[in-house]
Amino acid sequence: MLSAVMTSPYFVHTRSVTNQRRNLMTSSSLGSKLTCKMRNPVPVPCEDVKEEETEIKLSSHDTTHGSSQQAAMHPQPEASPQRAHSRRRRQLKVEYDADDGASSVKTERRQPPDWKKQFELIREMRKGRDAPVDNMGAEKCYDSDAPAHVRRFQVLVSLMLSSQTRDQVTAAAMQKLRAHGCNAENIVATDDETLGKLIYPVGFWRSKVKYLKLTSATLQTDFGGDIPDSVEGLVRLPGVGPKMAHLAMDIAWDRVSGIGVDTHVHRISNRLGWLRKPSKNPEETRKALEEWLPRELWSEINWLLVGFGQQVCLPVNPLCSLCLNQHSCPSAFKSSPAKRPKSGSPPQSLSPASSFKTKTEPGPDDERIKREASHAATSPASRTRKTKSKVS
Known part of the structure; x- marks a missing residue:
């Protein structure tokens, strides 16, 4: 029951x-x-x-559902992978957008406020192209009738001789070398004494004799008498620095690889305030100028400022009163007093280019010649000659 x-x-x-x-x-x-x-x-x-x-x-x-008990015992693990996958996709998307934004934004370099106006005024003062660099620079020292590799070699030799030397002295030395035979083979075959007589009185001529022999031997064995076609190859040669390398690339190979900064470009760029902070050497000046100066002006700025430094912006007593940038240059009349015209004479005109022929840069050879002349005048041999002349 x-x-x-x-x-x-x-x-x-x-x-x-x-x-x-x-x-x-x-x-x-x-x-x-x-x-x-x-x-x-x-x-x-x-x-x-x-x-x-x-x-x-x-x-x-x-x-609710008695039949769904088996499904509840085996849950489907779909939520967490989906969340991880969606989170991963969001991260990739953010990185992609950030890269696009970084590539589209162009960082603007700092440029001096008045550099364009100052550059044009220097062009105005250099329009006569009558400075020593215009007639006796490296572009004028090679033999135009020689083979191409010989012309390039002569360009490099003239640049090596031009260091610490006036263009007039460099041109005279190159003229003697060309008459002797200025190619890598002849330079290697020439003894040191003869080579020294050919390039004398360029600055540091003894060291340059050694550099010319070593460089010529390297070019003859490794490059077939030609010069390297890159800045990296040129600076490996003995006696060749960055300035010579960039100028050789521009003149010999017709390639603009950088700004050739010598003592004139270094001095004038600092005087005009074209650098963010004063530079200590030409290599620092080159890097600072290449940061903001348009590349199409890299080839022009060297000869432009070199001639301007030879005629107006001299290293000692610059002719600020003749410079068209005297009102915008931060260094105007600080290195030398303004030259006042004599009483009764009309003021000098600033525009004619011929007015910049009045004075050129005193080079180290002039000072050396003066020292040798004064030493010769006070030497015992000169005193003996003067005594003999008085007796006679």
């Missing part, structure tokens, strides 16, 4: 309802417990929270 009552549909239905109420009470108690814990946060181990969340999910699935 008892078994019949327990197996009747009424008792079966009542037992299922009771189980569902018990599950609902369990889930509600767990939900209230979690709600209380959220309101009063207490550190709970992560594993306990995950187990409670799993029980809630299972009980909810049991109350």
Whole structure:
């Protein structure tokens, strides 16, 4: 009788309802417990929270869909990979946008405020092209009828001789070398004494004899008597610096690789304030000028400022009163006082280019000649000659 009552549909239905109420009470108690814990946060181990969340999910699935219990036991791990994938894509997109923005923005270099006007005025003062560099520079010292590799070699030799030497002395030495045979083979075959007589009196002529022999031997063995076609190759040669290398690339190879900065370009760039801070040597000046000067002016600035430095912006006592940039140059009249015209004479005109022929730069050879002359005048031999002349 008892078994019949327990197996009747009424008792079966009542037992299922009771189980569902018990599950609902369990889930509600767990939900209230979690709600209380959220309101009063207490550190709970992560594993306990995950187990409670799993029980809630299972009980909810049991109350709604009895058949979905197996699916709840095997959750689909799709949410976390999707979130990681979406987060990774966002990072790539940000990096791509940042790269595009960096490539599109062009950083502007600092340029001197009045450099264009000053440059044009120097062109005005140099329009006569009558400075020593215009007639006796490296562009005028090679034999135009010689083969191409010999012409390039002669350009390099003239640049090596021009260091610490006036253009007039360099041109005279190159004329004697060309008559002797200015190519790598002949220079190597010439003894040091003969070569020294040919290039004398260029500055540091003894050292330049050694450099010419070593460079000529290197060019003959490694380059077939020609000169390297790169700045890196040129500066490896004995006695060749960055200024000579850039000028050789421009004159010999017709390639603008950089600005040839000598003592004139170095001095004038600092005087005009074309550098962010005063430079200590020509190499620092070259790097500072190349940061902002347009590349199409790199070839012109050398001969332009060299001739300007030979005629107007002299190293000692510059002719600021004749310079068209005297009102914008920060160094005007600081190195030398303004030259005042004599009373009764009309003021000098600033525009004609012929007015810049009045004075050229005193070179080191002039001072050396003066010292040798004064030494000769005070030597015992000169005194003996003077005594003999008086007796006679």
